Amino acid sequence: xxxxxxxxxxxxxxxxxxxxxxxxxxxxxxxxxxxxxxxxxxxxxxxxxxxxxxxxxxxxxxxxxxxxxxxxxxxxxxxxxxxxxxxxxxxxxxxxx
Numbered sequence: 001x002x003x004x005x006x007x008x009x010x011x012x013x014x015x016x017x018x019x020x021x022x023x024x025x026x027x028x029x030x031x032x033x034x035x036x037x038x039x040x041x042x043x044x045x046x047x048x049x050x051x052x053x054x055x056x057x058x059x060x061x062x063x064x065x066x067x068x069x070x071x072x073x074x075x076x077x078x079x080x081x082x083x084x085x086x087x088x089x090x091x092x093x094x095x096x097x
Contacts, residue, residue, distance in 0.1 A: 034077025044089035
C-alpha cells in the first residue's frame with residue numbers, strides 16, 4: 001500500500017535519487033553579491049575537483065580542458081574553494097565592476 005503524497009518525508013526518498021528540474025533557481029544570478037572572486041592558475045591545477053566538491057553553491061564547473069572554474073553568475077565569493085585547494089592554484093581577488 002502506498003502513502004498519500006502529503007505523508008512522505010525525506011526518509012522516503014530512495015538512495016541515489018536525482019532531481020532533474022531545479023525549478024527556477026537558475027534564473028537568479030546570485031553572483032552579483034560577491035566582493036571577491038576565485039581565479040584559477042591552470043599551471044598549478046591538477047584537475048582533482050576538490051573545489052567542486054566543497055563549493056556550497058554548485059558554482060564550480062569543469063571546462064573542456066578538464067579544469068574546474070567558477071561560474072561567476074552564481075559564485076558568491078565565499079572563498080571555500082581557495083581554502084580547500086591543497087595545490088594553492090585558486091586565489092581570491094577583489095571583484096571589479
